[in-house]
Amino acid sequence: MSTISIRKYAxxxxxxxxxxxxxxxxxxxxxxxxxxxxxxxxxxxxxxxxIMAFGMTFVVVAGGIDLSVGSIAALAAMVGALTAxxxxxxxxxxxxxxxxxxxxxxxxxxxxxxxxxxxxxxGLTLVFSEGQPHETDELVTFLGSNLAPSLPLxxxxxxxxxxxxxxxxxxxxxxxxxxxxxxxxxAAKLSGIDVRRNKLWIYALSGLFAAxxxxxxxxxxxxxxxxxxxxxxxxxxxxxxxxxxSLSGGVGRATGTLVGALVLxxxxxxxxxxxxxxxxxxxxxxxxxxxxxxxxxxxxx
Amino acid sequence: MNALITARGITKHFGATKALDGVDLDINAGEVHVLxxxxxxxxxxxxxxxxxxxxxxxxxxxxxxxxxxxxxxxxLVPELxxxxxxxxxxxxxxxxxxxxxEMRRRAPELLRKVGLNVDPDAKVKDLGxxxxxxxxxxxxxxxxxxxxxxxxxxxxxxxxxxxxxLEIMAQLRDNRVGLVFITHHLDEIxxxxxxxxxxxxxxxxxxxxxRATTQHMIELMxxxxxxxxYPRARQxxxxxxxxxxxxxxxxxxxxxxxxxxxxxVVGIAGLVGAGRTEVARAAFGVDGYDHxxxxxxxxxxxxxxxxxxxxxxxxxxxxxxKGQGLVLTATVGQNLELVTLDDxxxxxLHDIAGKLRIKGRVEQPVKELSGGNQQKVVIGKxxxxxxxxxxxxxxxRGVDVGAKVEIYELINRMTAQGRAVLxxxxxxxxxxxxxxRVVVMAHGRVAGELPKGAxxxxxxxxxxxxxxx
Ligand SMILES: Nc1ncnc2c1ncn2[C@@H]1O[C@H](COP(=O)(O)OP(=O)(O)OP(=O)(O)O)[C@@H](O)[C@H]1O
Ligand SMILES: [Mg+2]
Numbered sequence: 001m002s003t004i005s006i007r008k009y010a011x012x013x014x015x016x017x018x019x020x021x022x023x024x025x026x027x028x029x030x031x032x033x034x035x036x037x038x039x040x041x042x043x044x045x046x047x048x049x050x051i052m053a054f055g056m057t058f059v060v061v062a063g064g065i066d067l068s069v070g071s072i073a074a075l076a077a078m079v080g081a082l083t084a085x086x087x088x089x090x091x092x093x094x095x096x097x098x099x100x101x102x103x104x105x106x107x108x109x110x111x112x113x114x115x116x117x118x119x120x121x122x123g124l125t126l127v128f129s130e131g132q133p134h135e136t137d138e139l140v141t142f143l144g145s146n147l148a149p150s151l152p153l154x155x156x157x158x159x160x161x162x163x164x165x166x167x168x169x170x171x172x173x174x175x176x177x178x179x180x181x182x183x184x185x186x187a188a189k190l191s192g193i194d195v196r197r198n199k200l201w202i203y204a205l206s207g208l209f210a211a212x213x214x215x216x217x218x219x220x221x222x223x224x225x226x227x228x229x230x231x232x233x234x235x236x237x238x239x240x241x242x243x244x245x246s247l248s249g250g251v252g253r254a255t256g257t258l259v260g261a262l263v264l265x266x267x268x269x270x271x272x273x274x275x276x277x278x279x280x281x282x283x284x285x286x287x288x289x290x291x292x293x294x295x296x297x298x299x300x301x
Numbered sequence: 302m303n304a305l306i307t308a309r310g311i312t313k314h315f316g317a318t319k320a321l322d323g324v325d326l327d328i329n330a331g332e333v334h335v336l337x338x339x340x341x342x343x344x345x346x347x348x349x350x351x352x353x354x355x356x357x358x359x360x361x362x363x364x365x366x367x368x369x370x371x372x373x374x375x376x377l378v379p380e381l382x383x384x385x386x387x388x389x390x391x392x393x394x395x396x397x398x399x400x401x402x403e404m405r406r407r408a409p410e411l412l413r414k415v416g417l418n419v420d421p422d423a424k425v426k427d428l429g430x431x432x433x434x435x436x437x438x439x440x441x442x443x444x445x446x447x448x449x450x451x452x453x454x455x456x457x458x459x460x461x462x463x464x465x466x467l468e469i470m471a472q473l474r475d476n477r478v479g480l481v482f483i484t485h486h487l488d489e490i491x492x493x494x495x496x497x498x499x500x501x502x503x504x505x506x507x508x509x510x511x512r513a514t515t516q517h518m519i520e521l522m523x524x525x526x527x528x529x530x531y532p533r534a535r536q537x538x539x540x541x542x543x544x545x546x547x548x549x550x551x552x553x554x555x556x557x558x559x560x561x562x563x564x565x566v567v568g569i570a571g572l573v574g575a576g577r578t579e580v581a582r583a584a585f586g587v588d589g590y591d592h593x594x595x596x597x598x599x600x601x602x603x604x605x606x607x608x609x610x611x612x613x614x615x616x617x618x619x620x621x622x623k624g625q626g627l628v629l630t631a632t633v634g635q636n637l638e639l640v641t642l643d644d645x646x647x648x649x650l651h652d653i654a655g656k657l658r659i660k661g662r663v664e665q666p667v668k669e670l671s672g673g674n675q676q677k678v679v680i681g682k683x684x685x686x687x688x689x690x691x692x693x694x695x696x697x698r699g700v701d702v703g704a705k706v707e708i709y710e711l712i713n714r715m716t717a718q719g720r721a722v723l724x725x726x727x728x729x730x731x732x733x734x735x736x737x738r739v740v741v742m743a744h745g746r747v748a749g750e751l752p753k754g755a756x757x758x759x760x761x762x763x764x765x766x767x768x769x770x
Contacts, residue, residue: 173642180639183628190587190625191639191682192611250630 014295015243015259022263022288026270033273040152046265047154048073048217050258052232053239054165055209057257058202060240061169063182063249064110066206068099070232071121073214077224078125080215081134085143089211095121096207097200104196118233126226133225136218144219154216158258161209166254168205178202182249239264242292263292303330304364305448305479306351311360313346313503315669320346322503323360328448328479333470333493336483338500338522339701340673341660344483345373347500348452351481366479369446371437373453373483373672373699374623379426384408386425387440411439416465430457430621431573431727438466449473450481453672455489456699459573459727467493485673485701486728487515523703531734532706534713535753538737539563541599542721543615543690545584548593553579554745557593559723561690566712566722568736570729570760576745577725578620581692585617586610598689611640614689618680618696620725626679627667634663636678640686653681656711658704672699677708684711691715692723697731709735729757 027033052069059066072095080088095117102113146152169175177198180188189195213232218224241247242263243256267288271281306328313321321343328334336344349355351362352370377386384404385392393403408421417435425433434457441449451470455463463486470480470493484490490497490513497509499521507521520526543561548554554576561567569577583590589605596602597613619625628636637650654663657677661670667678676699683691693712697705712722712735726732732739739751741763748763 176635176638176642179631179635180628183630184624186625187628188639189607190585190617190619192608193639193642194608246630250628 015256015263015292018242018292018295019259019263019266022266022270026266026273030270030273033270036150038269038273040150040155042262042265042269043155043158044152044220045269046261047158048213048220048229049232049235049239049264050158050261051161051213051216052210053236053243053257053261054161054254055206055213056233056236056240057165057243057245057252057254058168058178059110059206060237060245060247061182061249061252062178062199062202063185064103064199064202065114065237065247066096066099066203066210067111067114067233068095068117068121069206069210069213069236070229071118071125072096072207072210073217073229073232074224074226075121075125075128075214076211077136077140077214077218077228078129078134078226080140081136081218081224082128084137085140085215088140088215089208092211092214093204093208096204096210099207100200100203103203104199122230125228129224129226131226133223135223140215140219141222142219143216144221154220157212157216161212162254162258165257169252169254174198174201179250182251184250235264238289242289260292263288304328305330305366306362306364306368308347308351308362309360311347311350311362312358313343313350313355314358319503321350321357324500324503324505326351326481326498326505328364328366328481330447330479331474331477332495333474333480333482335490335494335497336481336500337490337497337518340677340699340704341671342500342522343503344500345452345671346503348372348450348481348483351450366447367445368448368450369441369444370450371441371452371454373456375430375433375437377425377433377436380424382422382424383412383419383428383436384421386436387411387421387443389440411443412436414442415439415469416462429573429578431459431462434458435462435466438469442469446478448479448481452483453485453699455484455486456672457695460729461572463489485699485705487518487702490518491515519702522701527702527706530702530706531731532709532713533566533735533737534717535737536564536716538565539719542597543584543723544594544596545580546594546596548580548583548590548595550579550583550588550590554583554742557742557745557747559740559747561721561723563719563721564716565738566716566724566736568732568739569723569725569742570727570732570739571742571748571764573727575742575764577742578694579745580742581617581694581723581725582619584610585615585692587617611686611688616640616683616686616688616691618683618691618693620694620698622676622679622698626682627675629666629668631667632664633659633661633667633670633678636667637663637682637685640682646685649685653685656707657681657684658707673701673704676700677704680708680711684715688720690721690723692725694725695727696724697726697728705731729760733757733760 056066072092076088076092079091099114099117102108103110177193180193181195185195214229239260240257243260245252267285304327308326311321311324324347338344350357387408388404393400405421415435415438419432494511497513498505499507540563541560542563545559548557557580571577582588584595586605586607594601597615600613602613603609638645659677660674680696697708724736733755737753739755741748741760743764743766748766751759
């Protein structure tokens with residue numbers, strides 16, 4: 001391999017390098033980090049955010065943003081607990097479709113449309129639940145369970161969603177169109193791409209992925225809570241951006257997002273192991289997000 | 302003696318690409334120094350090295366001159382007003398706030414200098430691309446600089462504005478300013494050049510004097526002579542393929558009727574603001590219209606529907622490659638396949654890239670290509686789609702003379718296969734040389750039609766027609 005392709009490889013995997021360094025530092029300070037059970041835990045902790053962030057990747061690559069994923073996850077889990085899991089998925093996709101319709105046909109900025117949905121979906125969750133947590137059924141509980149002692153299903157689901165996301169982004173026309181729409185919407189339109197219809201599907205996908213993440217979370221906890229996944233949208237966005245996607249659209253990859261979600265999970269886990277007080281944890285996480293974004297922008301120069 | 306800047310042995314790599322290889326360049330006071338070379342020869346890179354935007358790997362640059370550069374890609378803020386763009390970075394201030402009165406006082410003065418008649422309060426995004434270019438030029442003129450570098454400023458200008466710019470350049474030269482001028486229009490070079498440095502593949506292959514012939518320039522830069530600059534091969538026209546009938550959008554264009562037959566190239570000439578681009582966009586369904594019909598191969602198209610137009614067999618290469626033609630974040634290949642996503646064909650894609658002699662790899666980000674090579678990608682995207690009728694809006698902007706001929710040959714091939722081309726162009730020799738007939742537009746109307754062999758004077762006579770009372 002020539003020096004150029006090595007450099008290219010390293011720069012394309014800047015987030016991965018960051019993840020490894022982070023893991024190394026934590027492992028040196030607290031060897032228990034490398035304990036197999038702990039590593040599995042990290043994976044499970046990453047799963048919910050990762051699945052949500054995969055859906056967010058579609059939206060961000062297409063030049064948008066989805067602030068409603070946390071609320072949609074909670075609504076889907078609650079509807080799932082009150083009726084059945086698949087209904088929850090359906091509701092999530094529907095919420096996404098509404099986002100897409102407001103954005104493409106109502107011409108609302110994505111920030112506003114999904115901010116409205118953040119409130120509506122959370123409100124509906126509170127209404128349906130009457131403010132109480134509800135137990136999940138067998139199917140949903142199974143999603144959060146372990147197939148074998150060291151084989152948590154959430155981890156496998158995360159990997160499955162990772163594969164599907166990569167396939168959609170790189171191997172489907174919908175994926176190719178996401179990059180075109182996010183890179184230059186006008187050029188995409190003039191090339192015959194039905195921008196509005198594609199946006200509908202993109203936001204629907206994000207809603208569906210958020211719903212899946214909500215079900216996994218509820219399954220893990222054994223119940224759907226009215227305040228579940230509050231604020232998760234910010235973690236999802238952070239994972240996507242740490243993974244190297246650009247909020248101005250046209251750039252982003254499934255691997256990046258996976259690494260981004262893992263960075264967040266490793267960091268939280270490490271801070272807990274190191275017994276950093278929770279208030280300080282927030283500060284550290286914020287600093288790491290800023291650093292990641294900064295490194296990325298330096299690399300692009 | 303009067304060298305303002307002396308560059309010696311400039312070498313610059315981008316990864317494995319050697320963009321510049323030991324180039325020497327002198328910029329003298331009171332001289333217009335032309336940089337000539339094929340697309341991707343390294344002209345813009347040299348300019349960016351001189352301006353300090355790119356570092357260089359080897360060589361020396363001496364001389365401290367205050368430098369102003371008009372770059373190949375427009376660098377205006379679309380959401381700001383004309384006046385604000387003119388004084389960007391050095392907005393006049395009073396008590397720490399922008400002094401709008403002062404700005405409004407000085408803006409018209411500058412605009413007059415370049416002969417631009419626009420409202421200083423208009424937003425830049427509402428102006429045409431030629432007007433935007435003139436604003437860039439006006440902005441550069443406001444600074445007191447000893448060296449002015451112009452990277453293909455005339456690519457988006459029509460003859461009138463080009464004349465104005467060349468006049469301004471001559472004035473600056475008389476005021477002892479050192480000028481560097483890049484253009485692919487050889488006639489402009491003959492009008493202003495004092496010295497011509499020819500670049501090929503990043504190397505300087507010769508320095509010519511002001512009286513160099515076009516043949517000499519072409520041979521030096523392309524490495525072979527070009528016999529026929531406009532090699533149009535006419536076909537016997539077949540059935541009408543595109544029929545624009547009575548197309549009207551109030552206040553923009555009125556009652557425009559144009560018919561293009563199979564095997565034909567029909568040109569549309571006219572001044573900036575004559576409504577040519579607007580008609581092309583309306584026909585393709587990008588914008589709506591009030592009256593009239595557009596039919597492809599006998600079938601009427603719905604209004605304002607690009608997908609339907611493409612399905613019916615229409616294509617449009619837009620005039621603004623950065624704003625409307627390219628997805629800059631994507632690769633060359635991803636841009637080429639954009640219209641034909643549903644039936645992708647790797648082999649044809651590489652084929653087209655080769656035929657257009659696109660200098661750059663298919664998997665390379667398109668933003669790393671030189672301006673002219675980016676333009677070839679926009680054209681290639683539509684050649685791949687193989688539409689029945691292709692509308693080309695200023696297709697050869699920024700393309701070098703050799704590559705232009707390749708594009709004309711591809712147009713010939715399309716028409717030989719029974720396709721039709723509608724060619725909108727401000728380049729008079731091109732529109733006259735490549736079209737089988739030329740429709741001239743003025744003030745949003747068809748002012749007349751000229752057969753093959755029309756002269757530039759005949760076209761201009763129709764183009765400057767007054768509005769009939
Ligand atoms: N940022 C970049 N990264 C990689 N390669 C680049 C970059 N900028 C330019 N190049 C390459 O350097 C070469 C010279 O490009 P340059 O833009 O200087 O050409 P040019 O002579 O200005 O062409 P044109 O007439 O088309 O404007 C090209 O092969 C181009 O692809
Ligand atoms: Mg250039």
